[in-house]
Amino acid sequence: MMHKLAKDDIQSDILGQIERVSGEELNKCYQCGNCTGSCPVSFAMEIPPTKTIRMLQLGRVDDVLKANSMWLCVSCLQCYSRCPKAVSAANLFEALRQLSLRKGESHEEIKDLPFPFLKGAPQQAIVSGFRKFVS
Amino acid sequence: MKLTYYPGCTLNTVAKQFDASAKKSALELGFEMDELSEWNCCGASFPLTPDNIMGLSAPTKVLAQARKAGDTVMTLCSVCYNVLKRTNKVIRDDTDRRDVVCGFIEEDYDGSIDVLHFLEVLRDRVGFEKVKEAVKRPLEGLKAGAYYGCMLLRPFEDMGIDNCEDPTIFEDLLKALGCEPVGFPNKIECCGSHLALGKDNEEIVTKLSGNVMQSAAGSGAELIVTSCPLCQYNLDGAQEKLEASMPGYRPVPIVYFTQILGLSLGQSETELGLDTSRWDARPLLKEKGI
Numbered sequence: 001m002m003h004k005l006a007k008d009d010i011q012s013d014i015l016g017q018i019e020r021v022s023g024e025e026l027n028k029c030y031q032c033g034n035c036t037g038s039c040p041v042s043f044a045m046e047i048p049p050t051k052t053i054r055m056l057q058l059g060r061v062d063d064v065l066k067a068n069s070m071w072l073c074v075s076c077l078q079c080y081s082r083c084p085k086a087v088s089a090a091n092l093f094e095a096l097r098q099l100s101l102r103k104g105e106s107h108e109e110i111k112d113l114p115f116p117f118l119k120g121a122p123q124q125a126i127v128s129g130f131r132k133f134v135s
Numbered sequence: 136m137k138l139t140y141y142p143g144c145t146l147n148t149v150a151k152q153f154d155a156s157a158k159k160s161a162l163e164l165g166f167e168m169d170e171l172s173e174w175n176c177c178g179a180s181f182p183l184t185p186d187n188i189m190g191l192s193a194p195t196k197v198l199a200q201a202r203k204a205g206d207t208v209m210t211l212c213s214v215c216y217n218v219l220k221r222t223n224k225v226i227r228d229d230t231d232r233r234d235v236v237c238g239f240i241e242e243d244y245d246g247s248i249d250v251l252h253f254l255e256v257l258r259d260r261v262g263f264e265k266v267k268e269a270v271k272r273p274l275e276g277l278k279a280g281a282y283y284g285c286m287l288l289r290p291f292e293d294m295g296i297d298n299c300e301d302p303t304i305f306e307d308l309l310k311a312l313g314c315e316p317v318g319f320p321n322k323i324e325c326c327g328s329h330l331a332l333g334k335d336n337e338e339i340v341t342k343l344s345g346n347v348m349q350s351a352a353g354s355g356a357e358l359i360v361t362s363c364p365l366c367q368y369n370l371d372g373a374q375e376k377l378e379a380s381m382p383g384y385r386p387v388p389i390v391y392f393t394q395i396l397g398l399s400l401g402q403s404e405t406e407l408g409l410d411t412s413r414w415d416a417r418p419l420l421k422e423k424g425i
């Protein structure tokens with residue numbers, strides 16, 4: 001598929017917002033692929049970390065926001081740990097989640113959580129899960 | 136030696152055996168864990184985006200509280216350790232964010248505390264040699280898998296407890312207790328973490344935790360030690376699925392490192408809460424004559 005690179009796409013407000021919220025500079029990434037190679041959940045991501053960053057560099061924010069990737073990232077920091085350019089895909093995924101959550105769109109509903117989970121899971125699972133998934 | 140101790144929510148509830156076994160072992164090793172008189176949850180995940188200043192307020196409150204009691208604070212849970220240590224660095228180095236957070240929580244705190252993990256205290260203050268001397272019941276022949284997960288180690292420049300690609304602090308402790316430590320390829324990989332919550336994530340957690348378990352069992356581990364209640368929960372759960380779906384898979388007990396420490400120091404299995412684990416370690420210990 002041909003993708004037309006337009007100045008408006010790669011300098012959009014939303015890209016600026018993603019960089020500001022995440023604290024990451026998208027153009028630092030030179031696409032070596034270490035992050036995807038190290039990521040334990042890349043196998044299940046519709047757009048793996050390296051490709052997510054490339055698509056953001058090209059301004060394709062909508063596609064990235066529609067993918068399941070940000071909701072699957074476990075924040076394990078293997079990507080950042082092994083990135084030769086000190087880019088954190090983890091921070092970018094967190095920023096993408098926050099952009100969505102801050103609009104009031106929760107990814108999980110508290111009322112849907114099964115009772116055995118609430119009763120038996122460690123508190124830290126519930127608290128961190130809320131932080132990642134609930135607006 | 137008396138050390139200010141922050142337990143965090145999980146050690147106060149579903150992981151009481153982690154807390155109790157550590158407190159008792161500490162006394163036997165010559166130090167006292169002095170629990171903070173007032174504390175709150177650390178937030179259970181460090182806010183990765185620098186723009187999320189609100190996420191720093193809960194852990195900063197804990198740090199400020201601890202600073203009033205002394206110049207160090209010790210934790211047991213890997214996640215509390217990660218959140219407190221990383222937050223402390225932000226508050227110390229970034230005066231802008233410090234001013235906002237401290238103004239909001241109405242505390243005057245500058246990041247001047249040292250955040251320690253119990254493992255570090257054993258290695259750097261007590262010394263593994265001293266631990267070895269205190270062992271009453273060497274755990275000979277027990278092949279214990281050292282599982283680190285993520286939060287204890289990463290990011291290296293903030294955590295710094297050990298080499299983040301090939302850590303050995305668990306293995307070194309296990310050796311001191313007389314065990315045969317088993318390092319395995321997935322020892323620093325994620326268990327699935329907060330994906331424990333969520334309707335569609337079960338398969339992924341099972342896969343991630345399952346990879347860890349198969350890597351450990353394939354390397355000969357008969358038992359796994361961890362310092363994270365969420366790792367334990369995910370590994371325990373994944374083994375239920377593996378047992379049901381993989382003919383011949385034998386679940387392995389997942390225990391806190393302080394339970395194994397306490398065992399070697401002579402505490403009883405019931406005292407250590409080993410009778411409450413999802414996968415019982417007692418038959419294995421009996422088989423080994425421990």
Ligand code: SF4
Pocket residue numbers: 028029030031032033034035036049050053079082083084085086087088089
């Ligand atoms: S590891 Fe770093 S430089 Fe390499 S593709 Fe990933 S983000 Fe880009």
Ligand code: SF4
Pocket residue numbers: 035038039040041042049072073074075076077078079080089090093
């Ligand atoms: S932090 Fe997220 S993107 Fe990075 S390796 Fe872990 S799961 Fe993959």
